[in-house]
Amino acid sequence: MTSEAMPGGPALTPSRRGLLRAAAAGAVAIAAPTVAARAQSTGGKKVLILGAGMAGLASGLALLRRGHDVTILEYQDRIGGRLLSVPLGDGMFTEAGGGHFRSNMPYVLAYVRRFNLPLLSLNDGLPRYMIDGKVGEGANxxxxxxxxxxxxxxxTxxxxxxxxxxxxxLDSDTVLDARWPDDEGLDRLGNVTVGDLIRGVGASEAFCKVLDAHGGTFTSSSQALGAIPDLAYHFGDQNLFRIQGGNSRLPxxxxxxxxxxxxxxxSPVAKIDQSGQSGPHVRVATRDGREFTGDAVISTIPFSVMGxxxxxxxxxxxxxRMFAEMEWDRTVKVIVKTRSPSWLSRNVHGWPMAGGDRPWERVIDITGNEPGGFGSTFFYLNGTNADAVLKLPRxxxxxxxxxxxxxDMPDLFDEVVSMDSFAWSEQPWIRGSxxxxxxxxxxxxxxxxxxxxxxxxxxDFTTLKTGWVEGAIESGLRAARQIDPEARPEGNPRIRQEL
Ligand SMILES: Cc1cc2nc3c(=O)[nH]c(=O)nc-3n(C[C@H](O)[C@H](O)[C@H](O)COP(=O)(O)OP(=O)(O)OC[C@H]3O[C@@H](n4cnc5c(N)ncnc54)[C@H](O)[C@@H]3O)c2cc1C
Known part of the structure; x- marks a missing residue:
């Protein structure tokens, strides 16, 4: 077994080293328009949308289809925000941000179908865990x-x-409804952790530790309100997919x-002024001194950089207070292409493929049915694990x-073909994940x-589906509906026509 990454030689293939930087710097351009957006009514408003991630795009398209005049101001010179696909060579792509979707995400599925995007299937996790120095196999x-x-x-x-x-x-359907929770649920769940909740109905300490190893970002010590929809996505549906050619194809x-x-x-937005007594309702200035005016603004600027x-x-x-007190994770993703998906022979694979209380935290196998024979994984590091890595030179x-x-798990990776890392807290347009x-x-x-x-x-951070594209879309459509109540897809059968 050979590797470019064995101790003493952290060699990144030169042609790969710059991939993440190139992607982050805007290698992903806007594709030529292929789908005409049709205005469905006239007499619309002038709406300024701040941010061209999935929330801004979903709101923009919904309002445009209702005849409103939409302008989207974006900090970066690329579209997609936290959907950021990275080419790995040999026709493969991996993801620095949003990595996969599930069948219990009706908005995502509706757009995927509408734009006829090809999918790759992924495995749900049959992981190997390493906790308290002991190893256990999900399959045994x-x-x-x-x-x-x-x-x-x-x-399981x-x-x-x-x-x-x-x-x-609770159940994994109800908690994904946009109207969940009601006031009583808010009171009940706003002050407890996931661990408090499940220990109260019988979970052992050992189960909480296994859940932590499996879950990654959300652990048993996470606030229950924000974590429960995340658990419902991870544990309520086993049909996982990503978009062939990169998830960035969606935005x-x-x-x-x-x-x-x-x-x-x-064009980073630098100022929003709605103090004028006459003239345009809102003036938005960008850092380069340009000014845009509108009747309304939808801001998708992450609260982490709102200041x-x-x-x-x-x-x-x-x-x-909300901008100041919202908590932001600082995920580091380490992206690895291997010579083959060698872990399959060990019956260990999927989302996640391995998880533990070790510094590598959680390894995800996103290879699924991607052709070519290589293996594609990434590591998610959060909290103290992310902090430790962030102290090192990039x-x-x-x-x-x-x-x-x-x-720790010498039998799972064969030759490492290329690897790189992406630190979300170092992105000036969000400073978090x-x-x-x-x-x-x-x-x-x-x-x-x-x-x-x-x-x-x-x-997405303005929903309880934070960390999920489904939440981003849901939030964008909610904001669009506040401006035009008819810009509102609701209920599965109608979603496809109305997006
Ligand atoms: C590591 C990681 C893994 C993830 N995994 C998954 C997953 O597996 N599945 C899933 O569904 N989701 C996943 N997500 C979440 C998903 O990527 C997000 O939910 C979604 O992309 C957020 O879209 P958004 O529009 O809400 O925000 P963003 O995509 O963050 O868009 C905000 C936009 O605002 C722009 N902006 C910021 N400041 C300004 C300014 N001053 N002026 C103008 N524009 C500004 C930014 O440049 C950005 O384009 C993941 C995210 C991360 C970071």
Missing amino acids: LATWPWPLSAEERQV VSSMLNQYLYRAG LALAAAIGRDRFVLG EVEVLPQWSARKA AERAAVVVDQFRR FGGPPIGGGWMVKEWSVPEGRIHFAG
């Missing part, structure tokens, strides 16, 4: 070495978690439908993580959907 429950309860021993993590959610009065398809002349790229935007009049106290990060993983309310932050769930004058808020 009988030999699990941790002190699980008798019932936890007999079923997924089955047991769904059982615990049920006992706690690019929406952008093409909107029309490239409606985008102003490479960099001057606003007149000042934000209300509740909005300022060029060393991927190799350090991969080396540790290969020492996933935003959500802290413990006791249930009040934010109402606050983020209240407009501030003519400024409406969207972005």
